[in-house]
């Protein structure tokens with residue numbers, strides 16, 4: 001392990017890492033993105049000019065999208081739904097970290113300490129976990145991806161930018177009191193892995209902030225007695241994760257904003273209200289209609 005760590009460390013600081021990751025992602029030249037700006041950039045809930053993905057692009061190579069957003073905003077929920085819709089893998093670095101934690105391997109105890117304090121794992125460890133995941137996907141013939149929770153630092157964003165062309169970065173947004181309530185209400189079924197939320201959010205609009213209503217997403221009866229809470233979803237740790245997000249991850253939003261790739265999406269409510277609006281903002285609502293018709 002020590003030897004392997006040395007190799008990874010040296011690769012991380014050299015162009016080797018770049019080459020290793022770039023071998024695993026598609027040729028940036030092969031995707032085309034429509035350059036037409038959103039005709040109404042101020043239209044809520046999508047508040048920023050959209051670089052929409054063109055039909056041609058969807059046909060040329062699989063999408064390479066990134067989801068950004070504070071803890072609890074719903075990155076996993078929407079990334080996973082889009083992954084099913086578009087047929088590309090949903091890769092969540094938080095899941096990779098949790099898999100490593102559950103493996104009780106040599107890294108596990110060190111990672112648990114960091115994660116349970118609400119801190120970020122080192123760029124080196126995350127790049128290594130992500131490279132391995134991409135490698136596994138490549139052997140299975142996966143193409144494209146929806147990344148969730150990566151990049152989270154400018155260094156990670158620069159590494160990703162150096163190896164491939166990210167088509168679009170979707171920045172999900174929700175007011176902070178709702179984020180805290182959603183993290184505290186999050187429950188996972190330890191048998192089927194399903195994600196649920198017992199929080200019933202109904203916050204009034206005040207001081208220019210819009211109100212928000214998000215009904216709970218309750219588990220089916222067979223999961224109700226098997227629910228667990230993530231060890232880092234305590235009030236103290238969630239507040240620290242929110243602080244860390246503002247401190248270290250917000251600059252990543254600016255990084256992509258400066259490159260014209262950021263689509264800001266204010267969640268208007270729960271999934272039934274937000275999902276169709278998100279699809280419209282991403283210009284993929286036709287795909288959902290086709291899938292529903294085929295079901």
Ligand SMILES: Nc1ncnc2c1ncn2[C@@H]1O[C@H](COP(=O)(O)OP(=O)(O)O)[C@@H](O)[C@H]1O
Pocket residue numbers: 070071072093094095097114115118119120121122123126148149150151152153156232241
């Ligand atoms: N890209 C990353 N860089 C550093 N640490 C990460 C990254 N992705 C996940 N982690 C670690 O895993 C934890 C859980 O990640 P995630 O499930 O994405 O949480 P969140 O709900 O806070 O968005 C993070 O708090 C962090 O410790």
